[in-house]
Amino acid sequence: MTIQQPKPKRKSAIDAASFDVAIVGAGVVGCAMARRFTLEGARVVLIEKGPDILDGASKANSAILHTGFDAPEGSLELKCVQDGYHEYLAIYGDLGLVHEKSGALVVAWSPEQLAALEGTRAKAHENGVTDVEIITKSALGAREPHLSPNALGAIQVPGEGIIDPWSAPYVYLRQALENGAELRTSCEVTGGDFDGETWALKSSTGTIKARYVINCAGLFGDLLDQALLGETHFHITPRKGQFVVFDKMAHALVSSIILPVPTVRTKGVVVFRTVFGNLAVGPTAEDQQSRTDASTDDLGVSALIADGVAKIPALSHMPVTAIYGGLRPASEKKDYRIKTKAQKNWITVGGIRSTGLSGALGIARHVFALYEQTGASHLALPDPVVPRATILAESAQRDWQADNHGEIVCHCELVTRREIETALNGTLRARSLAGLKRQTRVTMGRCQGFYCSARLAELSEGHFTIPLAEEIGHE
Numbered sequence: 001m002t003i004q005q006p007k008p009k010r011k012s013a014i015d016a017a018s019f020d021v022a023i024v025g026a027g028v029v030g031c032a033m034a035r036r037f038t039l040e041g042a043r044v045v046l047i048e049k050g051p052d053i054l055d056g057a058s059k060a061n062s063a064i065l066h067t068g069f070d071a072p073e074g075s076l077e078l079k080c081v082q083d084g085y086h087e088y089l090a091i092y093g094d095l096g097l098v099h100e101k102s103g104a105l106v107v108a109w110s111p112e113q114l115a116a117l118e119g120t121r122a123k124a125h126e127n128g129v130t131d132v133e134i135i136t137k138s139a140l141g142a143r144e145p146h147l148s149p150n151a152l153g154a155i156q157v158p159g160e161g162i163i164d165p166w167s168a169p170y171v172y173l174r175q176a177l178e179n180g181a182e183l184r185t186s187c188e189v190t191g192g193d194f195d196g197e198t199w200a201l202k203s204s205t206g207t208i209k210a211r212y213v214i215n216c217a218g219l220f221g222d223l224l225d226q227a228l229l230g231e232t233h234f235h236i237t238p239r240k241g242q243f244v245v246f247d248k249m250a251h252a253l254v255s256s257i258i259l260p261v262p263t264v265r266t267k268g269v270v271v272f273r274t275v276f277g278n279l280a281v282g283p284t285a286e287d288q289q290s291r292t293d294a295s296t297d298d299l300g301v302s303a304l305i306a307d308g309v310a311k312i313p314a315l316s317h318m319p320v321t322a323i324y325g326g327l328r329p330a331s332e333k334k335d336y337r338i339k340t341k342a343q344k345n346w347i348t349v350g351g352i353r354s355t356g357l358s359g360a361l362g363i364a365r366h367v368f369a370l371y372e373q374t375g376a377s378h379l380a381l382p383d384p385v386v387p388r389a390t391i392l393a394e395s396a397q398r399d400w401q402a403d404n405h406g407e408i409v410c411h412c413e414l415v416t417r418r419e420i421e422t423a424l425n426g427t428l429r430a431r432s433l434a435g436l437k438r439q440t441r442v443t444m445g446r447c448q449g450f451y452c453s454a455r456l457a458e459l460s461e462g463h464f465t466i467p468l469a470e471e472i473g474h475e
Contacts, residue, residue: 019045019182020378021371022201022210024189024224026050027058028360029352030216031169032084034176034183036364037371041378044181045208046173047201049188051465052435053428054169057218058356059438060243060294060326062272062282063165065099066358069124069132069157070106070262075335076366078127081355083362088163091361095171096388097164098275098396104160104257105140107151107311113261114152120261121155131158146253146312160257164275164393165357166438171389172360174427178385184208185431186465192228194344212345212376214367219291219329221337221350234337234350238291239330241283241354242300244308245322246315247446250279253312269307275393276413276441278321281308287330294325321446328353338367342374387427390419392441409459410452412445417459424463431465 023033026048034046050056067085071078092099108114117134124132132155140147140154177183184205191202192213201208217224225232251273260268271281281304301323309316330353331337337351347367352359391398399405400414407417423430423439430436433443433456442456443449449456457468 018198018209018211019043020210020376021045021212021214022047022199022208023214023216024201025056025216025218025221026053026173026183026185027056027216027218028054028169028172028356029058029218029349029363031173031176032360032364033214033216033349033367034181035172036361036368038176038179038181038381039384040368040380042376044176045210046176046181046183047187047189047203047208048183048185049204051186051431052438053173053183053185054166054438055432055434056220057327057329058165058169059434060241060283060324061165061354061357062243062270062280063162063274063357064104064257064270064272065161065163066355067129067157067159068127068358069129069159070120071127071355072334073123073126076338077334077336077355077359080336080359080362080366082128083365084359085159085362087361087365088168088358092163094386095175096391097168097171098391098393099161099163100273100275100393100395101159101161102256102273104157104259105135105144106155106157106259106261107140107147108153108261109150109311111152116261117153117155124155124157129157129159132156144254144256144258146314147258148311148313150310156256157259162257162273162275163357164389167389167392168357169360170428170439171387174387175385177427178387179381183428189224189228197345199345212347212371212374214371215346215348215350218352219327221329221348222331225348225350229341229344229346233339233348234331234333236291236329236331236350237287238289239328239353240286240288240294240325241328242286242296242304242325243280243282243323244301244304244320245274245324246279246281246308246318247321248277250315250318251277253279253314258311269304271308271311275395276444277394279315279318281305283326291327294327296323296325322444322448336363338363338370340370340374345374347371390422390439409455410440410442410445410449412447412451413441415440415442420456420459424460429463431463433460433464433468436460
């Protein structure tokens with residue numbers, strides 16, 4: 001990857017036992033933040049209260065790399081999404097990541113939505129996404145023959161694509177760690193004191209000293225601000241999104257991401273292929289008070305299946321492989337809630353609702369620029385280590401296809417023992433079944449772990465914070 005030549009800067013004058021920056025929250029934004037600050041020469045610690053990274057809002061998303069065509073004009077979200085989009089395209093090859101440029105279609109299902117397409121097209125052009133155009137009903141039918149004939153027309157967005165929602169943040173963080181950053185998991189920040197120069201963060205595993213703190217705590221970001229700063233400029237209202245994943249046979253029913261005409265409140269329910277060979281429908285948008293309850297319910301799941309079938313009738317004959325839910329950290333405003341508290345050496349990164357995966361790299365660049373504006377400076381790494389991501393996409397060469405692949409443990413997703421043992425013992429060791437799933441896709445196929453759980457219990461013995469039998473009981 002290309003790294004800009006370092007400019008002469010003064011070194012940080014902190015105590016050797018301290019960090020330049022403590023990042024709280026190891027979601028996709030926190031992982032991208034750790035990478036950016038480490039590459040720029042800062043000494044970084046990433047703090048996560050869960051046993052694995054991505055245990056909060058980042059564990060469930062639609063894995064779409066957005067162009068920002070429909071982001072609010074002139075917003076910080078637009079800037080960060082587009083910066084993140086372009087950086088991802090610049091680095092994904094070097095990092096071994098996947099990008100399937102499927103394109104997207106914003107489909108109108110009513111005369112009112114059809115009339116609104118011109119406004120969406122104009123907004124995309126204002127946002128600099130100038131290849132967005134309206135296509136007719138007949139052109140739409142030719143492009144997506146399995147789409148319901150009730151579709152009246154669409155906008156095509158060629159630049160939208162699908163990526164692996166977990167391999168990306170994992171390799172971002174691996175690059176940070178392999179270039180000197182530190183990670184503390186199962187480490188909850190419980191308080192902190194600032195002496196005018198350095199923070200002493202109190203945590204469940206001890207005190208962590210850092211000159212600067214970046215709050216990437218997602219669903220708990222406003223609470224962290226309130227607890228340590230005594231004030232907060234935003235309030236999180238968790239927004240649940242449920243998803244339905246159809247069997248791999250459904251993957252061929254569409255070639256594009258099928259988007260609805262967005263509303264002020266939500267991007268709406270999307271039909272999208274995954275890089276793992278499935279077809280998914282979601283998310284719902286349900287505001288709630290709980291910051292941890294990502295459970296699904298029959299009503300939400302039934303509504304999603306009905307929505308999918310209405311758009312693609314052939315889905316009525318397709319079995320559902322999985323259902324899952326996630327929470328988005330919505331706030332009072334649609335834009336990102338990023339704010340510097342310079343007198344406290346603190347930057348809050350909040351309200352990253354549904355575009356965190358696309359915007360993460362751009363958000364990290366933006367926040368580092370804010371950090372520099374406070375007078376902080378470092379020497380960028382001249383020759384950083386560039387790791388390669390674990391390949392899980394169906395379109396790439398998987399480990400099971402190697403001549404010496406050894407035992408296949410999960411036959412639904414073709415996960416090898418070697419992949420599982422690497423995840424259990426590697427740089428980012430899986431410490432829960434959820435973490436192991438994200439690194440390998442084990443138990444995420446048709447049988448949902450029915451056949452391989454006993455073998456997994458043997459292989460993971462002594463590795464998980466909670467033994468596998470208890471993990472499954474909590475799922």
